[in-house]
Amino acid sequence: MSVLNLSLSLIFVLIPLILSKTLRLGLEKDTFIATIRSIIQLIAVGFILTFVFESDSYLFIILMVALMIGAATHNAQKKGASIKGIIWKLILTFVFIELLTQGILLGFQITPPTAQYIIPISGMVVGNSMVLSILFLNRFTSEIQTQKKETELLLSLGGTPKQAIHLPLIHSIKASLIPTIESQKTIGLVQLPGMMSGQIIAGADPIQAVQFQLLILFLLLTTAAVTSIMLGFLSYPTLFNERMQMHKIKTDEEN
Amino acid sequence: MKSTDKAAIELNHVSYSDEDLDIIKDISGFLSEGKITTFVGPSGAGKTTIFRLLNGLISPTKGDIYLFGKNIQTMEPTALRRTVGIALQDATMLRGSVYKNLAMPKTLQNQELEKEEAAHLLTQVGLDASFLHRDVTDLSGGQRQKVSIARTLVNRPKVLLLDEITSSLDRVSTSDIEQLIQHINQKFSVTIAWITHNLEQALHIGDDTWVMMNGELVEAGRKDLLKNPADSRVQEFVKGEWQ
Numbered sequence: 149m150s151v152l153n154l155s156l157s158l159i160f161v162l163i164p165l166i167l168s169k170t171l172r173l174g175l176e177k178d179t180f181i182a183t184i185r186s187i188i189q190l191i192a193v194g195f196i197l198t199f200v201f202e203s204d205s206y207l208f209i210i211l212m213v214a215l216m217i218g219a220a221t222h223n224a225q226k227k228g229a230s231i232k233g234i235i236w237k238l239i240l241t242f243v244f245i246e247l248l249t250q251g252i253l254l255g256f257q258i259t260p261p262t263a264q265y266i267i268p269i270s271g272m273v274v275g276n277s278m279v280l281s282i283l284f285l286n287r288f289t290s291e292i293q294t295q296k297k298e299t300e301l302l303l304s305l306g307g308t309p310k311q312a313i314h315l316p317l318i319h320s321i322k323a324s325l326i327p328t329i330e331s332q333k334t335i336g337l338v339q340l341p342g343m344m345s346g347q348i349i350a351g352a353d354p355i356q357a358v359q360f361q362l363l364i365l366f367l368l369l370t371t372a373a374v375t376s377i378m379l380g381f382l383s384y385p386t387l388f389n390e391r392m393q394m395h396k397i398k399t400d401e402e403n
Numbered sequence: 404m405k406s407t408d409k410a411a412i413e414l415n416h417v418s419y420s421d422e423d424l425d426i427i428k429d430i431s432g433f434l435s436e437g438k439i440t441t442f443v444g445p446s447g448a449g450k451t452t453i454f455r456l457l458n459g460l461i462s463p464t465k466g467d468i469y470l471f472g473k474n475i476q477t478m479e480p481t482a483l484r485r486t487v488g489i490a491l492q493d494a495t496m497l498r499g500s501v502y503k504n505l506a507m508p509k510t511l512q513n514q515e516l517e518k519e520e521a522a523h524l525l526t527q528v529g530l531d532a533s534f535l536h537r538d539v540t541d542l543s544g545g546q547r548q549k550v551s552i553a554r555t556l557v558n559r560p561k562v563l564l565l566d567e568i569t570s571s572l573d574r575v576s577t578s579d580i581e582q583l584i585q586h587i588n589q590k591f592s593v594t595i596a597w598i599t600h601n602l603e604q605a606l607h608i609g610d611d612t613w614v615m616m617n618g619e620l621v622e623a624g625r626k627d628l629l630k631n632p633a634d635s636r637v638q639e640f641v642k643g644e645w646q
Contacts, residue, residue, distance in 0.1 A: 298495060301495045302497075302507070305507060305508045305511060306484045307481070311511050392480040393460060
């Protein structure tokens with residue numbers, strides 16, 4: 149793609165800007181900032197990736213993945229501010245999921261151990277894990293509030309914290325997994341996944357692009373399940389003290 | 404409440420604060436074993452907080468609580484909560500059938516509640532055994548309260564805490580529940596603590612009474628103290644003049 153062609157793609161930014169101005173949606177400033185940020189961020193990532201690919205050093209690969217995990221943790225922790233030590237729980241979850249997926253991919257030699265494979269796949273895994281964490285934490289903190297009476301009832305009848313929180317925990321895990329499972333059911337029928345489309349546009353054989361996309365889809369299924377379950381089981385004990393009493397939960401508004 | 408009575412529960416200078424708010428202020432006293440003690444006092448007096456302390460859902464900020472002479476802080480929380488059962492005003496039900504609710508205390512111990520035992524429990528609280536498979540959403544307020552009490556009884560508690568369990572019930576249901584509690588108290592020698600806003604009920608059903616105001620235990624003794632209270636604040640409360 150030439151620079152002229154890329155510049156022409158800004159027409160797609162102009163259309164929402166004009167619509168926003170005409171209909172007085174007041175989104176011009178945000179659209180403009182989003183456009184500038186995406187240009188700067190992606191160009192910077194492009195240069196960084198070129199440097200990392202050329203350097204062929206595992207240290208830079210690890211640094212890139214650490215950066216991704218840091219950014220994902222920063223984003224997701226806002227939704228779980230009421231859970232004690234949420235930052236470390238998120239870091240632990242993201243590191244575990246990264247080690248698990250890369251361990252399987254590299255261990256079984258499904259993908260080669262090069263930056264070209266490790267970094268983009270890590271980006272998809274950590275990104276997906278972050279979205280799942282946000283979905284899970286959002287649902288879990290609201291379930292704890294709405295099911296507080298039932299949770300206390302089970303405690304008062306002699307239940308352990310794990311038994312008392314079982315239903316809110318399972319509901320939250322299930323609810324956070326539904327979008328991933330549902331989107332996989334219609335994939336290819338409603339929309340072509342971005343990565344596969346990118347490969348096809350870049351000239352790859354569509355069948356090979358599909359094979360790679362399937363690998364990523366299955367990977368993301370594991371990512372989703374492990375993220376929600378791991379984060380859930382790491383989070384619930386902090387809601388109780390050693391006397392099996394529920395801590396007061398602060399809502400997002402109070403935080 | 405006489406000094407010769409054996410204490411089922413004893414509070415020793417118990418205080419409880421939440422976010423700098425003093426809810427329970429230095430309360431000492433005891434609940435006589437096998438007796439019905441009513442808790443009366445205006446809203447916000449700390450009565451429900453005392454019950455939550457006794458069931459171990461919260462712990463005192465200061466002081467100690469003893470259950471049959473044993474400090475509850477040294478007891479396993481699950482064992483404490485099975486020994487000191489609690490039934491709440493809103494009779495919270497878990498989604499599903501009456502049987503599922505009745506069986507819950509056993510389920511929590513990885514045990515099963517026999518259908519016959521569940522049916523027997525229902526008849527004990529004045530409900531027909533056919534209620535067992537009804538969905539809890541189909542129950543009236545009084546029926547929910549009875550199921551809630553039966554559910555607490557599954558653990559065979561030695562102390563039963565009842566938090567305004569008749570406040571939203573009609574006269575007939577209230578009378579049913581009162582008879583039921585007296586029956587449980589006499590038949591199983593369960594020590595009962597009962598929060599009520601109804602002074603007539605306190606005089607009619609209880610043996611002893613605690614009058615609480617503003618987080619303090621203002622008067623405690625035999626239920627007749629409500630007829631002739633010594634404390635001027637309690638006198639005002641009994642006359643309905645307390646602001």
